[in-house]
Amino acid sequence: xxxxxxxxxxxxxxxxxxxxxxxxxxxxxxxxxxxxxxxxxxxxxxxxxxxxxxxxxxxxxxxxxxxxxxxxxxxxxxxxxxxxxxxxxxxxxxxxxxxxxxxxxxxxxxxxxxxxxxxxxxxxxxxxxxxxxxxxxxxxxxxxxxxxx
Amino acid sequence: xxxxxxxxxxxxxxxxxxxxxxxxxxxxxxxxxxxxxxxxxxxxxxxxxxxxxxxxxxxxxxxxxxxxxxxxxxxxxxxxxxxxxxxxxxxxxxxxxxxxxxxxxxxxxxxxxxxxxxxxxxxxxxxxxxxxxxxxxxxxxxxxxxxxx
Amino acid sequence: xxxxxxxxxxxxxxxxxxxxxxxxxxxxxxxxxxxxxxxxxxxxxxxxxxxxxxxxxxxxxxxxxxxxxxxxxxxxxxxxxxxxxxxxxxxxxxxxxxxxxxxxxxxxxxxxxxxxxxxxxxxxxxxxxxxxxxxxxxxxxxxxxxxxx
Amino acid sequence: xxxxxxxxxxxxxxxxxxxxxxxxxxxxxxxxxxxxxxxxxxxxxxxxxxxxxxxxxxxxxxxxxxxxxxxxxxxxxxxxxxxxxxxxxxxxxxxxxxxxxxxxxxxxxxxxxxxxxxxxxxxxxxxxxxxxxxxxxxxxxxxxxxxxx
Numbered sequence: 001x002x003x004x005x006x007x008x009x010x011x012x013x014x015x016x017x018x019x020x021x022x023x024x025x026x027x028x029x030x031x032x033x034x035x036x037x038x039x040x041x042x043x044x045x046x047x048x049x050x051x052x053x054x055x056x057x058x059x060x061x062x063x064x065x066x067x068x069x070x071x072x073x074x075x076x077x078x079x080x081x082x083x084x085x086x087x088x089x090x091x092x093x094x095x096x097x098x099x100x101x102x103x104x105x106x107x108x109x110x111x112x113x114x115x116x117x118x119x120x121x122x123x124x125x126x127x128x129x130x131x132x133x134x135x136x137x138x139x140x141x142x143x144x145x146x147x148x149x
Numbered sequence: 150x151x152x153x154x155x156x157x158x159x160x161x162x163x164x165x166x167x168x169x170x171x172x173x174x175x176x177x178x179x180x181x182x183x184x185x186x187x188x189x190x191x192x193x194x195x196x197x198x199x200x201x202x203x204x205x206x207x208x209x210x211x212x213x214x215x216x217x218x219x220x221x222x223x224x225x226x227x228x229x230x231x232x233x234x235x236x237x238x239x240x241x242x243x244x245x246x247x248x249x250x251x252x253x254x255x256x257x258x259x260x261x262x263x264x265x266x267x268x269x270x271x272x273x274x275x276x277x278x279x280x281x282x283x284x285x286x287x288x289x290x291x292x293x294x295x296x297x298x
Numbered sequence: 299x300x301x302x303x304x305x306x307x308x309x310x311x312x313x314x315x316x317x318x319x320x321x322x323x324x325x326x327x328x329x330x331x332x333x334x335x336x337x338x339x340x341x342x343x344x345x346x347x348x349x350x351x352x353x354x355x356x357x358x359x360x361x362x363x364x365x366x367x368x369x370x371x372x373x374x375x376x377x378x379x380x381x382x383x384x385x386x387x388x389x390x391x392x393x394x395x396x397x398x399x400x401x402x403x404x405x406x407x408x409x410x411x412x413x414x415x416x417x418x419x420x421x422x423x424x425x426x427x428x429x430x431x432x433x434x435x436x437x438x439x440x441x442x443x444x445x446x447x
Numbered sequence: 448x449x450x451x452x453x454x455x456x457x458x459x460x461x462x463x464x465x466x467x468x469x470x471x472x473x474x475x476x477x478x479x480x481x482x483x484x485x486x487x488x489x490x491x492x493x494x495x496x497x498x499x500x501x502x503x504x505x506x507x508x509x510x511x512x513x514x515x516x517x518x519x520x521x522x523x524x525x526x527x528x529x530x531x532x533x534x535x536x537x538x539x540x541x542x543x544x545x546x547x548x549x550x551x552x553x554x555x556x557x558x559x560x561x562x563x564x565x566x567x568x569x570x571x572x573x574x575x576x577x578x579x580x581x582x583x584x585x586x587x588x589x590x591x592x593x594x595x596x
Binding site for chain 3: 450
């Protein structure tokens with residue numbers, strides 16, 4: 001029954017929209033979400049984005065093909081998120097290569113942007129060396145790559 | 150649109166069923182979910198359980214009425230949870246007093262029990278002293294209290 | 299220079315005393331340490347306890363011998379820990395078998411007990427099955443096993 | 448006794464050197480430290496840096512003066528950190544204003560740079576609005592501000 005599956009979000013106009021809620025674990029004593037947790041949120045969104053695209057990163061890891069590692073991350077914090085807030089992470093790929101990709105992610109609440117994140121991630125083999133992503137993955141991304149202006 | 154709201158789970162036969170997915174952030178180098186994270190999962194489930202019951206713990210906190218603190222927790226680990234697993238937390242209140250309650254929570258995956266957790270939580274005032282829960286809350290719980298055998 | 303090494307604590311009268319500080323990341327909006335984080339604190343203490351005993355769990359994992367998994371955990375919360383508190387975790391093994399052990403851990407601040415934790419952990423092989431700990435490990439534990447009363 | 452106090456690091460040539468160890472909780476299934484945890488590490492280092500400078504952020508918060516919030520963060524990952532690694536975070540203030548500051552932080556292991564982080568943080572009042580830092584704080588920073596080239 002669908003209400004007993006975790007939300008994976010939807011893809012619209014090449015962007016992935018991913019809902020999540022803020023819990024006690026996410027806040028700190030200043031009463032708002034601890035700054036590092038935006039990176040966790042965005043990684044959840046990217047994981048479910050890939051799931052919807054049909055890329056199985058767990059199978060790739062278990063088969064010894066490799067895994068993604070974040071190479072660069074930057075975050076701009078605009079407004080705080082609070083307990084029980086229903087957030088939406090909007091993710092859009094901005095660059096795509098065989099080994100790596102860039103994604104721009106916006107953390108939204110009630111139509112307002114709370115923060116945005118830019119991630120550069122690379123696919124690594126089991127020894128930690130950059131390597132091509134598994135066959136077929138880059139094709140799948142192309143369907144959702146942001147068009148050049 | 151509902152697909153853009155976080156899953157809050159459903160209440161069936163007095164028990165709350167809450168879906169969540171396992172992400173990279175949850176795992177450790179042994180390849181499975183880090184043991185402390187089951188407490189985070191269960192707290193997410195309890196939060197959404199309360200939300201469905203109509204108890205607004207954020208409003209209570211912001212109004213200076215108080216907040217819940219865990220007084221006792223115990224966990225039994227049976228099977229590991231892995232990346233991308235779709236888990237369901239089944240929560241059932243087992244005891245209810247004006248200041249505190251007990252809840253039994255089972256972490257399920259594909260119909261198998263991975264772990265179970267027992268929590269005793271108390272409502273504290275803003276100085277950290279146990280106090281009665283806000284008016285109406287204990288009434289709300291009664292609808293979902295497990296019946297005496 | 300010793301001030302640039304992380305504190306590993308000391309062993310006294312068979313118990314390991316491990317210092318740590320509370321940071322923003324550890325607190326939640328109620329202003330005190332989030333309940334699940336006590337399990338993280340205790341795991342740090344157990345890791346450094348093993349380090350001092352000469353057990354190298356990273357080497358054992360990398361050699362494919364196995365790793366520890368927590369099988370049971372229980373926590374009693376007595377008083378809250380706050381930002382910047384200098385805590386000491388006192389850990390004492392209470393039972394020792396070839397596959398598993400039990401440890402009792404107390405979280406102290408200024409001589410007061412804030413919480414105590416009981417952990418049962420088992421050594422697992424790389425397939426997740428309980429197995430004997432590496433040769434020599436159980437001998438090392440014996441030096442710090444709590445004496446029978 | 449000093450061995451039972453958490454390490455706070457040392458200040459040398461205007462830079463703060465802060466030691467910490469990598470634990471199971473910090474790693475993910477790829478076997479190395481999860482990318483978001485570098486922000487937690489750097490925040491620990493900044494907290495202890497302020498402690499050594501004599502700035503009491505807990506007292507400022509409890510007195511209702513305000514607290515720091517991260518406004519921008521960027522991270523470059525160069526090499527992975529692993530279980531039990533003894534890291535050193537080297538932090539250096541690069542800009543100082545009455546409301547905000549910038550700090551450059553390097554995560555080191557055995558003399559190698561694993562990652563570097565740039566943080567812009569602002570002091571906020573209890574309503575979340577930028578405000579001047581408490582009297583005396585900016586004076587304290589000046590002693591460790593990196594000299595203009």
